[in-house]
Amino acid sequence: MVADREGSGRRRPARVGVYIGCGALLLTGCASMPDSGDLRGVESTPRQDSQVRVFALPPREDAPPAEIVQGFLEALTSDDAQYETARKYLTASARKTWDPYRSTTVLADGPNPESEHSGNREGDDSSYTLSGGKVATVDEQHAYAPDAGSYRTTVHLTLQKDTKQWRIDALPQGVVMGNSDFQRNYVSVNKYYFASNVPAGSGGPLGTVADPVYVRNKVDPMTEMVRSLLKGPTRWLDPVVTSSFPSDTELKKGVTSLSPDDSNRVTVPLNKKADRVGETQCNKMATQLLFTLQDLTPTGVDEVELQRSNGSQLCVVTESRAETVASHGTANHPEYEYFIDAKQRLVRLPSGNSDNQPEPVPGALGVGDKKLRSAAVSRTEDSAAGVSADGSSLYVGSLVSGASLGDAVLHSQGAKTGDRLTTPSWDGQGDLWVADRDPKNPRLLLLEKGAGTPLAVTAPGIDGRVQAVRVAADGVRIALIVQKDGKSSLQIGRIQRDTETGGRPLVSILELRSAAPQLEEVTAMSWAGDSRLVVVGRESGGVQQMRYVQVDGSTPVGTAPSALTGVKEVAASEDERLPLVAHSEEDGIVRLSSGEQWQKVVRDGKAPVYPG
Incomplete structure (x- = not known):
């Protein structure tokens, strides 16, 4: 104006x-x-x-x-x-x-x-x-x-x-x-597709991948999002996801607007391209739509009905039914949040509950025989990986009482502690990622199921040294803090897996893009939703701040986390209902729940993480 x-x-x-x-x-x-x-x-x-x-x-x-x-x-x-x-x-x-x-x-x-x-x-x-x-x-x-x-x-x-x-x-x-x-x-809205480049599961829910797009928020965004979903994923994400909708599926001719009825059901009439799909495929289609439309109304969408071109019903999927077909962030509710205590053990607290005292995790990583400086817990919360106090060795152990700890699965030859292993990260398929910061041999590595000979991940777009690694739950996107010439940036890459005939997969990180271009220095980050991360950093000439960013580099609408002094690490869950957890130099392990202020958990602790 x-x-x-x-x-x-x-x-x-x-x-x-x-x-x-x-x-x-x-x-x-x-x-x-x-x-x-x-x-x-x-x-x-x-x-x-x-x-x-x-x-x-x-x-x-x-x-x-x-x-x-x-x-x-x-x-x-x-x-x-x-x-x-x-x-x-x-x-x-x-x-x-x-x-x-x-x-x-x-x-x-x-x-x-x-x-x-x-x-x-x-x-x-x-x-x-x-x-x-x-x-x-x-x-x-x-x-x-x-x-x-x-x-x-x-x-x-x-x-x-x-x-x-x-x-x-x-x-x-x-x-x-x-x-x-x-x-x-x-307004930014997530479309949902299915991961196509991850190993086949065991018959459980399919993994979904969020594809954020911007639509005009007062010009029928629900109809626009349905049209956008039907047209397919954005170019950046397209190589690693798939849609359940048949090619050229569109809204039925003459349909100009979609909206939920009094029971929060959205009816979507489709053209002839979808007339002959079976029930299983139709359920997948409706699940994609339900996840996509859920955040577009104050009360959400409880059901999606798909119709054939003649008006007959193809299928109906409810929210509970959709969760059996596929999963996304809010469906993965961690039982615990974890950190390294003063005895350099891996300990845990019930997620979202600040009244309990931390307890050592079951198994060898909670005993304290191996002093740790950081750890990562698998998304199933049945195993964990810990980096030794000097950063040179990576151990993987079971979170079961009495479980022993074998030899290190990985070693770094970096001369300084800051030139050795980063905090590891588990993806949704149970694979473990970690970066070796050894200046003489910098590597991004993948251990299949947390064991075996590490795979060297190729990442031709990385310009600098990887300082931190976090893999999204979907297994197709990875967040990296990359340092070069005294500056550090947050980069989002697409994970591509090509399986050789009879051999191990070739894993690459492609088309890296900046997710926080306005920040000159990024010191900590964590996934905090299907397409959102929480970042600690500062702008040029500015002071340290904590903010949310989208994977596409945009800033989500809403309030940033309240200020916290001397943040060293931060942890969030893809389930956005759970509190942020951080390590502050002044206050130790602290927690921030929605609508509240930061609360102290323990004074002596570091390296907080949620499963992942």
């Missing part, structure tokens, strides 16, 4: 917000554009009530070029479903060629228009340059990607001969807006 500035002259409202609730209609003028004078930057709209819908005004009669450009940019940030008002600022030919769904460019402060003063002698054309600093781009698949480059493009206007009105006749594809307008207009 254009804010009132000193000396800016008279303004008039450019948009109207409509809120319907308790029988009241609330109208809010939230932007303005000039009647005359210079064109001002299109600043982002301040935060508003989430129920307020914002609509643009069409161009007024005899509006000058500056006002046309201003009004068009304002219309791009409205809640107009088909951008019908924005199209009124274009010529007929431009309306036919402009595709607002091609991409969304997000700028720090909104586009700044400047007149090029290059009109012809007749004075019937005009050009404006739009500029700004990029924050991100959302592509046609709704995938978000951070972008720190500069934005500069041109819009051209012409004075139409028949109407004598100024209209835009040449413009870039897609839409552009400021960051706060983007946060008001769009």
Whole structure:
């Protein structure tokens, strides 16, 4: 929007917000554009009530070029479903060629228009340059990607001969807006697909993988998410996931909007491509939809019904049924949270319960004969891996009373303790990951089922030394802290497994991307949801802070964890209902539950972890 500035002259409202609730209609003028004078930057709209819908005004009669450009940019940030008002600022030919769904460019402060003063002698054309600093781009698949480059493009206007009105006749594809307008207009939602590159399970629930995308949050996001899910995963995730929907499955022709009924059931009519699927496949399809739609309504979605093209029922899946078909983060509820105590043993506490005292884990890792500095517990909580106090050796033991501990499964030759093994991490298939930071032989390693000869994982995109490793529960995404030239960044990579005939798999980490580009130094991190991580770090010239980030590099809406001094390590669960656990230099092991402040657990402890 254009804010009132000193000396800016008279303004008039450019948009109207409509809120319907308790029988009241609330109208809010939230932007303005000039009647005359210079064109001002299109600043982002301040935060508003989430129920307020914002609509643009069409161009007024005899509006000058500056006002046309201003009004068009304002219309791009409205809640107009088909951008019908924005199209009124274009010529007929431009309306036919402009595709607002091609991409969304997000700028720090909104586009700044400047007149090029290059009109012809007749004075019937005009050009404006739009500029700004990029924050991100959302592509046609709704995938978000951070972008720190500069934005500069041109819009051209012409004075139409028949109407004598100024209209835009040449413009870039897609839409552009400021960051706060983007946060008001769009919401991040996870689509769900099935992991395709992990070993076959034992008949249990399938593993799902979250694929976060951004959709307009007041323009029928449920229908848009169904369409997006049916079109398939985003390009980055596509090589390692699969969808249960037959190719070219779409919503039945004529279906324009989906919403839950009074019993929180969503009915989804499909086209003929899905008419002949069997019950098992249909249950998988409906499960993908149910997981995808659950967070789009205040009360959630309890059931999904799929229909054939003739209107007959294909299948119905309830929430409880979906959990037997596939699992995702909130279904994996850890029994305990773990850390290393003052005796350098692995100990545990019931998850989410701060009243109990920590107890040593069953088995050799809880006895204290092997002094530990860090550990990782398998997601089934029946075994654990511990790194020796000097960081040189990795042990794996059973969490069963009386279980003994064998020889180390891995050694590092690093000369210094900081140049040896990282804290390990278990994936959802029971494989163990760890990095060796030895400068002479840096390696990322995988131990199948936590045993045997380690597999060397190839990671051609890593530019620096791996300082920390955390594998997502789905087994297809990995988070790494990578250090280079005194800086450390959070990188997300895609895990690809290629099985040789009769041999061991070839495991690679591909297409690494930054998940916290604004942080110059990342010192600790943990998965904190299906597509979210909690990160400890600092911006350039800033102080240490803890925040949530999305795997695509965006910042999720919501409150960051409250401040905590001297954080060394942090642990979170993919089940977002469980508290954060951290190791603070000042307070030891501390815990943060939703809506509360940090609480001390024990003074002497370090290296907290949840299973994983």
